[in-house]
Amino acid sequence: MAERSFAKEVEDLRLGEGEIFRGEGILAITKALLQAGVSYVGGYQGSPISHLMDVLADANDILDELGVNFQSSASEATAAAMLSASVMYPLRGAVAWKSTVGTNVASDALANLASGGVTGGAMVIIGEDYGEGSSIMQERTHAFAMKSQMWLLDPRPEHECIVNLIEKGYELSEASNTPVMLAVRVRSCHMTGSFVCKDNKRAEFTLKDALNNPKRDLDRIVLPPAAYEHEQEKIRLRMPAAIDFIRKNKLNEFFGEKTGKTGIITQGGMYNSLIRALQFLGLSDAYGNTRIPIYVMNVGYPTINAEVEEFAAGLDAVLVVEEGQPEYIEQSISTVLSRLSAPTKVRGKAYLPMGGDYTAAVLSKGIAHFLEDFDPLQLGNRAPIPDSPPILTAPEILTLKGVVPSRPPGLCTGCPERPIFAALKLVEEELGRHHVSADIGCHLFSILPPFNIGATTMGYGLGAASASAFNVKADKRSIAIMGDGGFWHNGLTSGIGNAVFNKHDGVFLIVDNFYSSATGGQDVLSSRAFNKRRKTNNSIVDAVKGIGAKWVRQIDHTYDVTQMRAVLKEALTTEAEGPKIIVASSECMLNKQRREKPRVSKALKGGKRTVIARFGVDEDVCTGDHACIRLSGCPSLSIKTLDDPLRDDPVASIDNTCVACGNCGEVADAAVLCPSFYQADVVHNPGGWDRFKSRLTLPVIQFLQNRQDRLAVNFDA
Numbered sequence: 001m002a003e004r005s006f007a008k009e010v011e012d013l014r015l016g017e018g019e020i021f022r023g024e025g026i027l028a029i030t031k032a033l034l035q036a037g038v039s040y041v042g043g044y045q046g047s048p049i050s051h052l053m054d055v056l057a058d059a060n061d062i063l064d065e066l067g068v069n070f071q072s073s074a075s076e077a078t079a080a081a082m083l084s085a086s087v088m089y090p091l092r093g094a095v096a097w098k099s100t101v102g103t104n105v106a107s108d109a110l111a112n113l114a115s116g117g118v119t120g121g122a123m124v125i126i127g128e129d130y131g132e133g134s135s136i137m138q139e140r141t142h143a144f145a146m147k148s149q150m151w152l153l154d155p156r157p158e159h160e161c162i163v164n165l166i167e168k169g170y171e172l173s174e175a176s177n178t179p180v181m182l183a184v185r186v187r188s189c190h191m192t193g194s195f196v197c198k199d200n201k202r203a204e205f206t207l208k209d210a211l212n213n214p215k216r217d218l219d220r221i222v223l224p225p226a227a228y229e230h231e232q233e234k235i236r237l238r239m240p241a242a243i244d245f246i247r248k249n250k251l252n253e254f255f256g257e258k259t260g261k262t263g264i265i266t267q268g269g270m271y272n273s274l275i276r277a278l279q280f281l282g283l284s285d286a287y288g289n290t291r292i293p294i295y296v297m298n299v300g301y302p303t304i305n306a307e308v309e310e311f312a313a314g315l316d317a318v319l320v321v322e323e324g325q326p327e328y329i330e331q332s333i334s335t336v337l338s339r340l341s342a343p344t345k346v347r348g349k350a351y352l353p354m355g356g357d358y359t360a361a362v363l364s365k366g367i368a369h370f371l372e373d374f375d376p377l378q379l380g381n382r383a384p385i386p387d388s389p390p391i392l393t394a395p396e397i398l399t400l401k402g403v404v405p406s407r408p409p410g411l412c413t414g415c416p417e418r419p420i421f422a423a424l425k426l427v428e429e430e431l432g433r434h435h436v437s438a439d440i441g442c443h444l445f446s447i448l449p450p451f452n453i454g455a456t457t458m459g460y461g462l463g464a465a466s467a468s469a470f471n472v473k474a475d476k477r478s479i480a481i482m483g484d485g486g487f488w489h490n491g492l493t494s495g496i497g498n499a500v501f502n503k504h505d506g507v508f509l510i511v512d513n514f515y516s517s518a519t520g521g522q523d524v525l526s527s528r529a530f531n532k533r534r535k536t537n538n539s540i541v542d543a544v545k546g547i548g549a550k551w552v553r554q555i556d557h558t559y560d561v562t563q564m565r566a567v568l569k570e571a572l573t574t575e576a577e578g579p580k581i582i583v584a585s586s587e588c589m590l591n592k593q594r595r596e597k598p599r600v601s602k603a604l605k606g607g608k609r610t611v612i613a614r615f616g617v618d619e620d621v622c623t624g625d626h627a628c629i630r631l632s633g634c635p636s637l638s639i640k641t642l643d644d645p646l647r648d649d650p651v652a653s654i655d656n657t658c659v660a661c662g663n664c665g666e667v668a669d670a671a672v673l674c675p676s677f678y679q680a681d682v683v684h685n686p687g688g689w690d691r692f693k694s695r696l697t698l699p700v701i702q703f704l705q706n707r708q709d710r711l712a713v714n715f716d717a
Helices: 009-014 025-036 050-058 060-065 076-082 099-116 142-148 159-176 186-190 207-212 226-248 268-280 305-312 328-339 360-374 395-403 418-431 442-447 465-470 484-501 540-546 561-573 589-605 663-670 688-711
Strands: 020-024 040-043 069-072 093-098 122-127 151-153 180-184 192-196 253-255 262-267 294-297 299-301 317-321 345-347 436-438 479-483 507-512 551-555 580-585 610-617 637-640 651-654 677-684
Touching: 009 020, 009 025, 009 050, 009 060, 020 025, 025 050, 025 159, 025 186, 025 192, 040 050, 040 076, 050 060, 050 069, 050 186, 060 069, 076 093, 076 099, 093 099, 099 122, 099 142, 099 226, 122 159, 142 151, 142 299, 142 328, 151 159, 159 180, 159 192, 159 226, 186 268, 262 268, 262 305, 262 328, 262 360, 268 294, 268 360, 294 305, 305 328, 317 328, 317 360, 328 345, 345 360, 418 442, 418 561, 418 663, 436 442, 442 479, 465 479, 465 484, 479 484, 484 507, 484 540, 507 540, 507 561, 540 551, 540 580, 551 561, 561 580, 561 663, 589 610, 610 651, 663 677
Parallel strands: 040 069, 040 093, 093 122, 122 180, 151 180, 262 294, 262 317, 317 345, 436 479, 479 507, 507 580, 551 580
Antiparallel strands: 020 192, 151 299, 253 294, 610 677, 637 651
């Protein structure tokens, strides 16, 4: 069950010649692929590409009509290997994944693909997950493109430009026999816009044609001596062909007139932010009519020397707007102009930050300082922009931080992973702290308060592998954690298989929430829901036993903290040799609520009897210890102050966001702390029997409450 359904929006993918498409960028990218005549598409989910995978899954019927084979790949490496279909055959294919982490996983396949080259167009759509909203290390794809000599497209964030660049990207790939990368940022994926459509294109040469007419060309296979020729072919043939195509088809763009002494060279993806910054400075309007000439590099690599020379002619200086580091493009532009002995000075990171988001505010300050030094007439009589202090250290922010508590990311309300880490905390109270190797996924939030569990995280599905150095005899065992998504991505072989082979005497905890939850709730091999296009319900326990694991425990209800704690303790203290593997399973609460809430809402509207569980805290019983909060951290748990003058400490309180998972009560019970939690079943649309019971019980409850009030000790004010 994906985070969002595009079942309605995908119907716009059927639009034909001359019709206007309106919608999100991620749908525009999909439409462009269909117009380009792709034969196959694959990929692995991850921001900001997850929604592209969801769109493709929802559009399966349309893809079937066009003969397009779509696969949700097991990993980025699997997706990249799909592109081998374009090596021997004139088949157009596309794969997608998240940023540099995905490209790193796929680098082996990409290096071979780029070496041998392609016959059909091959495109890798990269979710360039860089900046403040990123969930990964801050790196760029540019280095991978340069390393393997793959052409990197970085389109201006505008639907027509993106769609056109995808179409031209396939032509570029075929003209130069080279795979291309298309980098799209979060803003590009989720912005809305429009473009004039073309008809969807069914491939003339199909996958069936390829299977029925197999082809083999030794010159395309990466094996010496052909591999040595490939490197020379890249330089002598492919690069010149690519440069010629890029120039003839004007993939890079020029805006504005040379009215002054300066110009700006920018990555295509930074264009909108740049225009906004120039608008702040009064040098452009909102529609891009700029007084400063701009060279937009929709092709980030390779650099087109002739275009750079043409743009720089007659200018004293150019400012390179290149988000992130190292400054690959600035270095390239500097090299081009230096070799030409051009007088134009190249500046970039001297005026703009080496790292971090290039917001309109950041850009406007940098551009203003650049113009003050090289072309002050462009600024007119405008007062210089002061060097304002960093926003996070401004006095107002520091004052606010002293009042408002920080809100680090955390697990959702009712998340079944909370009781797992609560149980682990309880075990550590008894056995002491252990080294814990964490992994990528929702469970990584356990490194933050209130759990503070986890020392390292080395990559998706590598939680188990990151504990491999600790395979030594000691008083304590290492603990490694990974999710079901990471397990199927590569953790089964790199982690569990490695541990079995090396007889690793550690504990391996696999958090199974039935989905790839952190990327939006896509199905994985062990998902328990029925999927008509995928084979689900494959057991993780069977998989680990199948590669030789002997000590394996399955917990099918993680909210049972007492059982969870007992199994963890057993794993950490048993005399059994080899890896101790625990599969802790409960459905992701977010996905469960996506399914249950519409069902309950429909039942309520239909007048059906519906029972909704609610949890609460008995204020008279709660001691104010708050261990339930410290061991849970659930967002629905808070505290409140009582009016009772004899109760100084605030008591625990549960708000209306509670989803009645019962974790708080389970934690309190397992820790043998308090019985103040209660469950109340709220009956909607009650039947006759419900009303009869209510008439019997309410008077008794009212009598007991009045009796308690009479016996209570009161103090006059």
